[in-house]
Amino acid sequence: MHPDLGIPIHSLHGAHRTPTADMLAGIDVLLIDLRDIGVRCYTYVATLRYVLDAAAAHGFGVIVCDRPIPLPAVVDGPGLEPEFASFVAPFPAPFLYGMTPAETARWLAKTLKLNLDLHVSTMRGWRAGQWPFGDTAPPWCPPSPGIRAWESARAYPATVWTEALPSLDCDRGGILPFQVLGAPWLDARAILSRVGRAPPGARLHPHRYLSGGRQQNGIRIAITDPAAFRPVALAARLLSAIADVHGPSALWTAPPARLRWFDALAGTAHFCTALQRGASPASLVRQWRREMAQFLDERDAALLYAR
Secondary structure: OOOOOOOOOOOOOOOOOOOOHHHHOOOOEEEEOOOOOOEOOOOHHHHHHHHHHHHHHHOOEEEEEOOOOOOOOOOEOOOOOHHHOEOOEOOOOOOEOOOOHHHHHHHHHHHOOOOOEEEEEOOOOOOOOOOOOOOOOOOOOOOOOOOOOHHHHHHHHHHHHHHOOOOOEOOOOOOOOOOEEEEOOOOHHHHHHHHOOOOOOEEEEEEEEEEOOEEEEEEEEEEOOOOOOOHHHHHHHHHHHHHHHHOOHHHHOOOOOOHHHHHHHHOOOHHHHHHHOOOOHHHHHHHHHHHHHHHHHHHHHHOOOOO
């Protein structure tokens, strides 16, 4: 029970991920207010999808309160293969799909053919193709412990792969969560030389830091233009370069590598297997662009803000 309001609180991040009939008893309308970050594996969007499913099944109206996302103009990364659908890959869209929570709800309702009384509360003064609200970002309210700043939220899709490749560190519990990629053995300068020219919208530079009680030799990701930044494309370039400099075993077989979890996050096995066999990051990006063409056409009707 809420200590002040005296109303029941039900968790959707434990035994139940979808609201049950008992949870919904006595409800007239569901109001959804989530600080999402627009990344398919970040599970707030799975919760949004499951709550919309429940509302449609039980006949409730839904209001989605909109909030800005850190990379609103960016679509990047692989699409979803149906056999990899899961809580971290809840719908067929690119890894970074460039929709706010309200836009995502509108797209889901149409794509999943939900019989849903859906309403959205839109933002004022926000233009998705620019930095939110002009040159000044609104105060950041962390949606989870590791996403502590706009910078962490923007870099997250580039470094979340460390969840499956724990030989690499992203300073998750430190002062630069998800903004660095490092390891004690990493030769940052050799890797940056292999990466070559700076990625669009970002600068990369060597950065030594302490994480987990160990000195890490890292690469810092400083995002200079959020609209131009392509974090998953950068992840492919960095992982490819690390394997070239240190050998594939440093990533793909170093214990306790979790390649099935990598595939679950990616929503496909192709990303991992292509990197393992030495495919060029550019070829992966070209494939992703072909995959996302239909999605971009279908997404247009759901958008609420100019791109």
